[in-house]
Amino acid sequence: MARAPRPARFSASEPRASHSGGAGAAGAGPRSVAARAWVHSLIVAIRTVVFDVGETLIDETRIFARWADRFGIPHMAFFGTIGGVIATGGTLTEGFRLLVPGFDLAAESARWRAEDPEGEREHFGEGDLYPDVRPAFDTMRKAGLSLVIAGNQPVEAGPSLAAMDLPVAGIGISDVWGVAKPRPEFFERTLELARQSTPGLAPEEILYVGDRVDNDVLPARAAGMNAALLRRGIYGYRHAAGAEADRADVIADDLHRVADWAASRSAG
Numbered sequence: 453m454a455r456a457p458r459p460a461r462f463s464a465s466e467p468r469a470s471h472s473g474g475a476g477a478a479g480a481g482p483r484s485v486a487a488r489a490w491v492h493s494l495i496v497a498i499r500t501v502v503f504d505v506g507e508t509l510i511d512e513t514r515i516f517a518r519w520a521d522r523f524g525i526p527h528m529a530f531f532g533t534i535g536g537v538i539a540t541g542g543t544l545t546e547g548f549r550l551l552v553p554g555f556d557l558a559a560e561s562a563r564w565r566a567e568d569p570e571g572e573r574e575h576f577g578e579g580d581l582y583p584d585v586r587p588a589f590d591t592m593r594k595a596g597l598s599l600v601i602a603g604n605q606p607v608e609a610g611p612s613l614a615a616m617d618l619p620v621a622g623i624g625i626s627d628v629w630g631v632a633k634p635r636p637e638f639f640e641r642t643l644e645l646a647r648q649s650t651p652g653l654a655p656e657e658i659l660y661v662g663d664r665v666d667n668d669v670l671p672a673r674a675a676g677m678n679a680a681l682l683r684r685g686i687y688g689y690r691h692a693a694g695a696e697a698d699r700a701d702v703i704a705d706d707l708h709r710v711a712d713w714a715a716s717r718s719a720g
């Protein structure tokens with residue numbers, strides 16, 4: 453299978469790519485048309501697009517703001533400190549512990565649930581869906597692509613996503629599966645889930661879309677899938693600027709551009 457040596461990059465400040473788009477679109481002579489057809493014949497068509505959840509479909513701003521409010525920390529200090537910790541190689545949990553010494557996610561979540569059982573707390577709802585999700589999903593469904601969600605999420609995320617009634621063929625949740633990204637087993641479960649609606653689907657016919665190089669792009673590519681890196685969220689901007697971002701097949705500022713790229717490579 454042929455792969456472009458560098459990912460296509462689509463910025464929000466540029467016009468959206470046409471469906472013929474990407475490499476080979478420049479130059480319109482007969483030779484370039486023939487070359488394009490030859491290149492296209494080497495590229496396996498994409499049949500299924502699989503989406504990460506946090507900062508791919510869900511804007512987590514309000515969730516982190518509620519955490520900040522819970523601890524009485526101003527939003528700027530909370531977001532900035534966590535960003536600083538993860539930018540220097542730390543984890544989200546280490547960021548929380550710098551702000552809240554001794555922070556224990558399971559214990560704090562249980563305490564919060566007991567205090568505010570009806571509140572949204574650290575969970576998301578329809579209001580947290582990025583506004584490009586539904587129109588981009590429509591574009592991809594019209595192109596004949598099957599859509600699946602598979603992300604690192606708590607059990608509660610499953611019913612929350614199901615309630616949104618998105619046009620997806622399946623929803624995979626790490627805490628339900630008992631295995632999380634970047635483990636290879638997560639991507640094996642993702643392939644199994646995608647095959648339930650598309651029997652015989654091969655990994656190279658999947659585009660996995662996420663906002664992180666370490667958890668999304670690299671393990672998806674290792675599993676034989678194509679990978680899109682979304683340049684948004686507390687990881688996405690930094691990861692898109694790093695050297696390993698070039699492991700992605702496409703880097704995009706929003707889901708419209710991912711949808712255009714996937715539609716241009718679909719069989720439909």
Ligand SMILES: [Mg+2]
Nearest residue numbers: 504506507663
């Ligand atoms: Mg994510």
